[in-house]
Amino acid sequence: MATAQNAQDTYDVIVVGSGGGGMTAALAAHERGLSVLLLESTEGFGGSTARSGGGIWIPNNYALKKAGQGNSDAETRAYLLEIIGDKVDPARIDAFIAEGPAALQFIKDHSAADFKWVPGYSDYYPEATGGKASGRSVEPKAINGNIIGSELKRLTPAYTKAPAGMVVGQADYRKLNLMGHSIWGWFTGAKIALKRTISLLLKKRMYGMGMAMMIGMRKGMLDRNIPLWYETPLTDLILENGKVVGVKVTRDGEERELRARAGVVLACGGFEHNEEMRKKWQAEPIGTEWTTGAAGNTGAGIEAGARAGAALDLMDDAWWGPAIPLPNGPWFCLAERNLPGSMIVNQAGERYFNEASPYVDAVHAMYESAAKTGVDHFPSWMIFDQTYRNRYTFAGLPPRQPIPGRWYKSGAIVKADTLQELAEKIGVPADKLATTVERFNGFAETGKDLDFKRGDSAYDRYYGDPKIKNPSVGTIGNGPFYGAKMVPGDLGTKGGIVTDPQARALREDGSVIEGLYATGNVSSAVMGNTYAGAGATIGPAVTFGYIAANHIADNFKKA
Template identity: 60%
Template sequence: MTGNAPGLPEDRAGDATFDVVVVGSGAAGMTAALAAADAGLRTVVVEKAAHFGGSTARSGGGLWVPNNEVLRRAGAPDSPELASRYLEHLVGDLVPAEHRRALLSAGPAMLSFVCAHTPLRFTWVRGYSDYYPEAPGGLAEGRTVEPVPLDGRVLGAELAKLNPPYVAPPSGMTVTAAEYRWLNLIARHPRGMLTAARVSLRRIVSLARRRQLLALGQALAAGLRAGLQRAGVPVWLATPLVDLHVEAGRVAGVVVLRNGAEVLLRARHGVILASGGFEHNERMRKQYQRKPIGTEWTVGAAENTGDGIEAGQRLGAAVALMEDAWWGPSIPLSGGPYFCLSERTLPGCIMVNAAGRRFVNEAAPYVDAVHAMYAGNETGVSHIPAWLIADQRYRNRYTFAGLPPRQRFPGRWYKAGAVYSAGSIEDLARLIDVPGDELRATVRRFNGFAHAGRDEDFHRGESAYDHYYGDPRLPNPSLAPLEQAPFHAVRIVPGDLGTKGGLRTDAHARVLREDGTVIPGLYAAGNASAAVMGHTYAGAGATIGPAMTFGYLAALDIAARAQVAAEPARRPGPTRRA
């Protein structure tokens, strides 16, 4: 058949039949495909992009999966009871309790399965706290695990098809999430210099051994793809979903565009939609989300335009959480948005609105920071754009958006209107069109808090989470005054890692109609489904960990139903007596 891989089962001309068809090659889709193949189901992954990995390959690659084997071996103080209490507190009734239970019960098994069937190994990011560590069940030491750097040669020629990272490390370095924290403090802490030396040495050794080390989301996506190679699961790139195929009231396959022609891929037992969110669909964003909104502030994969979500809706599927996203304050740079992790939390900066006033704890979890930005629409004072105000001492001390300490902001950032600098707070206020007297008063008040070590307005630095990217050399790692000219203002907009609303599912990842009934044969995981996290974010990796878990659960449910369906054929028929 034209465009089909050799040896695949064909029906009529141009069509092929599998047991399971997975749409999307991010972490959710590849985990689902791996589990389905392990259950003996003939599986294929179809991917819209010319590269595999989706937004996972562009991400930090962390997984939030409580009570997994990696955490247990490292001695993390976790327990099922603590994790359950934490999620219940965060999510409440917005997400059904059975979804939370499914995540907590299947998550550890999923991670063990991935470790057993791929070259991936994981390590605890000790100290990267849950985002609400003071909440019931929260852990100040955190529950996040990340991939150990992986040699990309395990993929062979397929490595060239890996979706590139959102921000590439300098000079081909391999940097883990745990190392990123200390590299920000290279000018402030001995561990910063030691980390830089370790990263450089690893690079030298890798070059000598001709290894192609990958970290973060690059390692995660590559490791899962390597697992699929071992399992013989094909991944068809540049094969976008056109629509779902239904037979006798059941989703029985997908129509895709393959080599310029529409091809029907039949699925005997199920279709799993893991095609990402709709962050790059301008129409959907404006339909479901608050203004100002658009597609230019997201760092999600460019191919994420809601194809799977809309295909499900055409069959009557319900959706939820469409108004929300995995938000994060971002800088609209000339080459694309930069998602701020450490920059706004490091001491010596504040965020202000159009009135020149602070409106949020700058070190708060990034989803909360953007929720606060949008809340300005209800007060009559715009928080969009906001401005990150910092002094020169801040720039001398810390890495900023990949720029080493003391390095000047690039001229293109100034030309793009992303950065302004001035010799005084009042002059800076004029450049960004905020009231100079208000901004001066805001800075003066904040400086008083910084000298005292306590933020009386927004309690910055009181949570263990606030300290992770802070400066341990200061009494309060999150607070320092803004005193040294010149002063800088960086434009901040409500960016995101991707949308978090999508198809409503049950605890087995089966897609539901508005009345709560199941659409037979259709499953969804990852950002194509409504997030188990609701409107919040439990910790670093609370996107990918649940996405992989529900992809895994979808495959297990399909496999169980396939086995039940096969049972009548295996039973011997009645025997006749002589």
């Protein structure tokens, strides 16, 4: 085994994980004059950030202010305290509020990534104190991947595949979902296609969403010659007298020890791809096949932190969202559930929650209702009809496009001429399903869901159809009918190492593990069990990566 006696194996700061949080920490530490090494367990950079839509929820940031969407810190604090409750130390929430705007400004100033407001993408709880129906989410501006040269081949792709050069922003996505019921949807599609054609003719390789953010940040690292080691998984932390002084990794088939003079920042994701950890910590049914998180997120950082004495929290939770288990991978449902003419039932054929609610709440409802009623909810079924299929995009398929035969063959989608036949095929009581549909259709006629208040919130209506009385509730009655299997998917787990406002890892007794920092899904989420708005995963990840780097630099210079 190699030792860390050589200067080439010693750095001021070692960052583990090349997603948004890790790259922010690496860039910030470098800017403070520290030598930095970034480690990545896979062959590509970007992690779950690259796979995501790239939304960032950081209130009062520069892009929001430019759009006239700034707000007071007091409003943000009131909102977060109300929705998070007592699950998180308020000092961590205050640190996020105070440093988040500076973190995003830092990314803009020290990389090629830039951001813009997503108009009208509501906070997930806009009716809460301090909530905003106008939204506080920003997204990356489109970027030309050619700026990072050959490194582009190492970019982790988005979990949804799109033709090369096609850039779909959040506002575009919203309109595209209404293509069969809104001329603006078709105009949007034509605009995107035209932009793609122009970029291809100009030999540009344009990217949007999380990939755009990570291309921009990778450019910042390349410009500064910050080393990034691929295929170098973390195996453990090195402790001396209770202090973390480095990491153990596997590189080129050999174990190596790398020393960190000032600190180690873990930013290597959650444990969504670790079957053993999911079975240990989370409610059944659960597994690794329904997540859209990056493949490298196997919990290595969490397990290493625990061996070093770190406390863990929120290990039973995740950034949940109902998913359709398609044969080529899970489809994380955003707009599908909010659009009118669909509903979700359990295996008793009954609705049990507001289908258009924030996706983390939707899966919480799935587990909680199953435990409370004793009725099987796994899978649940999203029921919709041909009118819905004619009007709206579904799981990436434009309106009226036939559903692939392999989807039917896998059992993820079921089709029938009548509701009774559909009930028989999906194994729910036909009389109960008919009663549930009849009641739901009554709500659609009046525009008021008396059972679960679907459509009352501005968030419910964001992905809805403005041509319908209740944009989120429409009748189900025009056959053939469809059932889509719904399982508890996720964007990643949200439990991990407990940290303080400086992103330092804490022991069970609240004491600090000197030299160890954590951010992103390797740490216990500052959002607790909830989800403030689109980008409430990446926003805190980059913020606490920034905080960690600056705290390390401040204290290292004092030493």
